[in-house]
Amino acid sequence: GAVVSQHPSRVICKSGTSVKIECRxxxxxxxxxxxxxxxxxxxxxxxxxxxxxxxxTYEQGVEKDKFLINHASLTLSxxxxxxxxxxxxxxxxxxxxxxVGRGNTIYFGEGSWLTVV
Amino acid sequence: AQTVTQSQxxxxxxxxxxxxxxxxxxxxxxxxxxxxxxxxPSRQMILVIRQEAYKQQNATENRxxxxxxxxxxxxxxKISDSQLGDTxxxxxxxxxxxxxxxxxxxxxxxxxA
Numbered sequence: 001g002a003v004v005s006q007h008p009s010r011v012i013c014k015s016g017t018s019v020k021i022e023c024r025x026x027x028x029x030x031x032x033x034x035x036x037x038x039x040x041x042x043x044x045x046x047x048x049x050x051x052x053x054x055x056x057t058y059e060q061g062v063e064k065d066k067f068l069i070n071h072a073s074l075t076l077s078x079x080x081x082x083x084x085x086x087x088x089x090x091x092x093x094x095x096x097x098x099x100v101g102r103g104n105t106i107y108f109g110e111g112s113w114l115t116v117v
Numbered sequence: 118a119q120t121v122t123q124s125q126x127x128x129x130x131x132x133x134x135x136x137x138x139x140x141x142x143x144x145x146x147x148x149x150x151x152x153x154x155x156x157x158p159s160r161q162m163i164l165v166i167r168q169e170a171y172k173q174q175n176a177t178e179n180r181x182x183x184x185x186x187x188x189x190x191x192x193x194x195k196i197s198d199s200q201l202g203d204t205x206x207x208x209x210x211x212x213x214x215x216x217x218x219x220x221x222x223x224x225x226x227x228x229x230a
Contacts, residue, residue, distance in 0.1 A: 032216060034216070034217065034218070036218075041223075042222070042223075043208060043220045043221060043222050043223050044162075044208070044218070044220045045220075046217055046218065046219070049215075049217065091160060093160075093162065095162075095218075097216050106216060106218070108161065108162035110159075110160070110161050111160045111161070
């Protein structure tokens, strides 16, 4: 089946630095990917929609200058948390929409734990 | 805006028995999709079952079935013959054609041996 891979699975960074998380579709092309954030024991909250070749669309309340999203190819979207602070520590999950031939299914990555110290 | 409500934070069930998770949603859309996702301790999101709103027949996937009541905006999940591997957090989710998923707060299901 389709696979969506995220890297790194876990990352620790110092407060004030930036960290990049990659979301890659391994065996299909995805013109649309989504980034979610999940705090411990809470639900997934949509942060933004990543569109290949165009600017990301952010949900209300999400700072686009803090959470930079780039979708430069049909198989890769990246989320960069800039000037990270401890309150940015969370589980970040991406998903990708399969375009053709698979019923417009959405597949999720394995997620990435970010800890800001 | 769409909202998804799961009113049961935790459920416990004996192995081999049945458990039903509730979910209600609110939307003004006529064409939409509903899902149940499982999130085990690994945190990988696993699709359990999906239901298209235009279909009256309730979806079934092996031991998992839904009771979709469109007028009541209710979408419950029944897990039959519960297995230890069913222990996980279960999320009800909703989307329209923009493919953005709105999730409920989740229900933690624990299957007891």
